[in-house]
Amino acid sequence: MKKLLCMLMICFFTFSLSACxxxxxxxxxxxxxxxxxxxxxxxPEPTEENYQQYKDAGLNTLTLVNHNFWQLNDFWNSDAxxxxxxxxxxxxxxxxxxxxxxxxxxxxxxxLAKKLGLSVILSEGSYLFESIGRDTNVYTxxxxxxxxYTDTIVGVFSGDEPSADKIADRAKHIAxxxxxxxxxxxxxxxxxxxxxxxxxLKTNTYDEYLQxxxxxFLSKQNGPKLISVDYYPYQSGTELWWLQNFQKVAExxxxxxxxxxxxxxxxxxxxxxxxxxxxxxxxLQVQVALCFGASAYSYYLYDTAGTATSGYEQGLVMxxxxxxxxxxxxxxxxxxxxxxxxxxxxxxYVSTKVLSGSEMDYQTGAYSVLNxxxxxxxDCVVATGATAGNRALVSLFRDKAGNEAxxxxxxYDHGSLxxxxxxxxxxxxxxxxxxxxxxxxxxxxxxxxxVENGVFTMxxxxxxxxxxxxxxx
Numbered sequence: 001m002k003k004l005l006c007m008l009m010i011c012f013f014t015f016s017l018s019a020c021x022x023x024x025x026x027x028x029x030x031x032x033x034x035x036x037x038x039x040x041x042x043x044p045e046p047t048e049e050n051y052q053q054y055k056d057a058g059l060n061t062l063t064l065v066n067h068n069f070w071q072l073n074d075f076w077n078s079d080a081x082x083x084x085x086x087x088x089x090x091x092x093x094x095x096x097x098x099x100x101x102x103x104x105x106x107x108x109x110x111x112l113a114k115k116l117g118l119s120v121i122l123s124e125g126s127y128l129f130e131s132i133g134r135d136t137n138v139y140t141x142x143x144x145x146x147x148x149y150t151d152t153i154v155g156v157f158s159g160d161e162p163s164a165d166k167i168a169d170r171a172k173h174i175a176x177x178x179x180x181x182x183x184x185x186x187x188x189x190x191x192x193x194x195x196x197x198x199x200x201l202k203t204n205t206y207d208e209y210l211q212x213x214x215x216x217f218l219s220k221q222n223g224p225k226l227i228s229v230d231y232y233p234y235q236s237g238t239e240l241w242w243l244q245n246f247q248k249v250a251e252x253x254x255x256x257x258x259x260x261x262x263x264x265x266x267x268x269x270x271x272x273x274x275x276x277x278x279x280x281x282x283x284l285q286v287q288v289a290l291c292f293g294a295s296a297y298s299y300y301l302y303d304t305a306g307t308a309t310s311g312y313e314q315g316l317v318m319x320x321x322x323x324x325x326x327x328x329x330x331x332x333x334x335x336x337x338x339x340x341x342x343x344x345x346x347x348x349y350v351s352t353k354v355l356s357g358s359e360m361d362y363q364t365g366a367y368s369v370l371n372x373x374x375x376x377x378x379d380c381v382v383a384t385g386a387t388a389g390n391r392a393l394v395s396l397f398r399d400k401a402g403n404e405a406x407x408x409x410x411x412y413d414h415g416s417l418x419x420x421x422x423x424x425x426x427x428x429x430x431x432x433x434x435x436x437x438x439x440x441x442x443x444x445x446x447x448x449x450x451v452e453n454g455v456f457t458m459x460x461x462x463x464x465x466x467x468x469x470x471x472x473x
Contacts, residue, residue, distance in 0.1 A: 023401075023402065024381055024382060024401070024402045024403050024404060025382050025403050025404060025432065025469075025470055025471045025472060026471065026472050026473065027471055027472070027473060028434075028436050028446075028448075028469060028471050029346060029399065029403060029469070031342040031343050031346045032342065032346070033342060034341055034342050034344075034345035034346065035060060035119075035341060035345075036290070036295055036296065036297070036337050036338075036341040036344070036345065037060065037061045037119070037121075037154060037155075037261070037295065037296035037297070037298075038058060038059045038060050038061060038296075038297060038298075038334050038337065039059060039060075039061035039062065039063045039121060039296070039297075039298040039299075040054075040059060040063065040266075040298050040299040040300070040301065040315070040316060041063060041065065041263060041298055041299070041300045041301045042063075042065065042066050042301045042315070043062045043063055043064055043065070043066065043109070044317075044321075046105060046108045046109045046112050047112075048112060048115075048116070050321070051112050051113065051116050051118065052116065053317070053321075053323075054118070055116055055117070055118060056331070057316060057323075057327055057330055057331050057334065058330065058331050058333075058334025058335055058337075058338065059118075059299075059330075059334065060117075060118060060119060061118060061119040061120065061121060061154060061155075061296075061298075062109060062113055062118055062119070062120045062121065063120075063121045063123070063157065063298060064093070064105075064106055064109055064120060064121065064122055064123050065123040065157065081132050084128055084129055084132055084134065087125065087128070087129075088129060088134060088136055090102075090104065091104045091106070091138075091142055092104050092105040092106060092125075093106060093122070093123050093124060093125030093128075093138065094106065094122050094123070094124050094125060094138045094139075094142065094144065094156070094180075095138045095139075095141070095142025095143055095144050096142055096143045096145065097141065097142050097143075098141075098142075098143070106122065110146070110149045110152060110153075113152055114148075114149060114152050118152075119152055119153070119154040120149070120152050120153050120154065121153075121154060121155035121156070121157055122153060122155070122156050122157065122181075122184075123156075123157045124138060124156060124157060124158050124159070124173065124177070125138060126138060126158070126159070126173065127158065127159035127160070127170070137173070137176075139173060139176035139177070139179075139180060140176075144180050146180075146181075150183060153181055153183075153184050154184055154185075155184050155185050155186075155187065155226065156177050156181050156184050156185070156186045156187070157187065157188075157189070158170050158173065158177075158186060158187060158188045159188050159189075160188070160189045161188075161189060161190065161191050161195075161230075162188055162190075163191075163200060163201055163202040164201055164202045164203045164208070164209050164212045165202045167188070167212050167213055167216045167217055168216045168217075170188050170217065171216055171217045171220050173186075174186060174217070174220050174221055178221065178222060178223045182223055183223070183224070184223075184224070185221075185223065185224040185225055185226035185258075185259065186221065186223070187225075187226040187227070187228050187261070188213070188217065188228065189228040189229065189230055189261075189263070190209070190210075190213060190227065190228060190229045190230075191209070191229070191230075192229055192230060192231040192232070192238070192241070192245055193206045193231070193241045193244065193245035193248070194237070194238045194241050194245075197209070206245070206248060207248065210227075210248060210249065210252045211252075213227070213252075214252055214255060214256045218256040218258055219256065224259070225256060225257060225258035225259065226258055226259050226260070226261055226296070227249055227252060227253050227256075227258045227259070227260050227261070228260075228261040228262070228263075228296075229245070229249055229261075229262055229263070230262070230263035230300065231245055231246070231262060231263070232263070232265035232300075233265065233285065234265055234275045234277060234281060235265075235275070242288070243288075243352075243354070243393075246262075246288065246289070246292040246352075247292065247352060249292070250292045250293045250349055250352070253293060253349075254349070259294075259295045259296065260289075260292070260293050260294040260295060260296070261294060261295075261296035261297060261298065262285075262289040262294050262296075262297050262298075263297070263298050263299075263300045264282065264285045264286060264289070264297055264298065264299050264300065265277070265285060265300060266282060266299040266300060266301070266315060266316060266326045266329075266330065267300060267301050267312050267313075267314065267315045267326070268312065268313040268314050269312050269313065270312075270313055277326075277329075278329075279328075279329040279332065279333075279463075280461070280462040280463035280464075281463065282326065282329040282330065282333060282463075283329070283332075283333050283336075283441075283463035283464065283465075284409070284410075284411065284412070284462070284463030286333050286337065287409045287463060287464065287465030288393065288409060288411065288465075290337070290344065290407065290465065291352060291393050291395045291407045291408075291409045291465060292349065292352060292395065293348075293349025293395070293397075295345060299315070299316055299326070299330055300315070301315040301316075314326065316330055332441070335443055336439050336440065336441060336443050337439070338443075339438065339439060339443040339444060339445040340438030340439035340444070340445060340466070340467050343405070343436075343438040343445075343446070343467055343469060344397075344407070344438065344439075344467050346399055346405075347397035347398060347399050347403075347405050348397060348398060348399070348400075349395065349396075349397055350379060350395070350396040350397060350398050351379055351395065351396050352393055352394070352395040352396075353375035353376065353377065353386065353393070353394045353395070353396075354375065354391075354392075354393060354394075354411075355375055355386055355387060355388035355391070355392045355393070355394060355425065356388060356390065356391045356392070357387075357388060357389050357390055357391075357423075358390075375394070379396060380396055380404065381402070381404060382404045382429060382431070382432060382470055383396075383404070383406060383427050383428060383429055383470075384428045384429075384430060385427075385428040386406075386425060386426060386427050386428065387425075387426045388423050388424065388425045388426070389423045389424045390410070390412070390422075390423035391410070391411045391412055391423065392408060392409060392410055392411055392423050392425045392460070393407075393408065393409040393411050393465075394406055394407070394408050394425065394427070395407040395408075397467070403469075404470075405467055405468065405469045405470075406427060406467070406468045406470075407465065407466070407467050407468075408425045408427075408458055408460065408465060408466060408468060409460070409463075409464070409465035410422060410423045410425075410460035410461060410462055410463060410464050410465070412462055412463075421462075422459065422460055422461045422462060422464075423459075423460055424457055424458065424459050424460070425457065425458050425460060426455060426456070426457045427455070427456045427457075427458075427468065427470070428454060428455060429451050429454055429455070429456050429470045430454040431454070431472065432451045432454070432456070432470035432471060432472060433450070433451055433471070433472050433473060434448055434449065434450055434451055434470070434471055434472075434473075435448070435449055435450075435451055435456050435468050435469060435470040435471070436448050436449075436468075436469045436471070437449060437458070437466050437467070437468055437469075438466060438467040438468075438469070439465060439466035439467055440460070440464055440465075440466045441461060441464055444466065451470060456468065456470065
């Protein structure tokens, strides 16, 4: 009983100090080097010219999901069995098959990536073999000789969009993957919330789908964990679920101590399913992901060369490998993220509040599914409230010492609400004297500004976001 009373007193004392603003946000923290993973679905053929173009776009990671494709001139006339048979024999994914003495495509990519200072997410490839009934175990059937690339490999991709009844099967290689790649998260990419629960997810609800992944995949892991989702908001109706989906994933990530990765819609398709975007549209996708705690994102898709029959007209590059408009948009956004990543990754995500100058926003579009009319700042120690001229998001982040930072984003619903001219976001910071700003289109990396009479205001353009770190002295 005395021990419990002592603990309660310590907790009360700590809370009291925090509530008064004394121990937190006294000074601006010193941020260690950290990197937000910036990649793309489909990497280019491994040549130095292609990889340099990839890097010049501000991407820092290769996702190796398509290596078997490049080695067949008649790819689009080849059936899946032929393609996967060659992959199985010649090992273009993880590992080198017995008897194969040449360098695999993965070997070539790792060499180039290391030379140019890029990281790599490997693709296990097993799910492709299984799709034609070939249960290939790359961990036992192939030689894994990647000791020289421990710092280069930052992830191992298990498979794309498993339904709930397939998640346990996707987890069967966790122990082998962790033994081979102990420092890299082993992960699946999950369906978004707008996928049909009964027909596609094979669950009753999306919450159940995330729980199944948490319990049957993430909880089986001893190493780093990752939740990945491909959510594309600029399709008919999908924007309505956007914020709710991200909120659910953020809560699941906290529950299972996992990092978050999102795919960014960045392509055009001839059937019109993917709308043409502006620079602000692309920026908004990345900013919303970061605002909800993502530490990694990938563009879908990078290289459309050789995929003429797929129907994709452009990704970040055109079919002739020249930069598309998306390339320039991504280049700008990636530079903004690079300017603030050290500060952002110092903190852990806590919660997100939605702000608006119009009550109608809480009844329509992406805001309505959050069902919040008044933002609740009761979980904040430093900020006591916030307002916005138009639609905005404000997320609370906190470091291990209890210091707080706030991620703010100008938000608008693409295609369903009138475009904004920008918005102002005002934070109530009664005990703070200054605030450092990271991000924005100006690529700020710690621009210190005064907090006037306990109030700090940021002017944001459509889709723009930034991290605000208030402090006393």
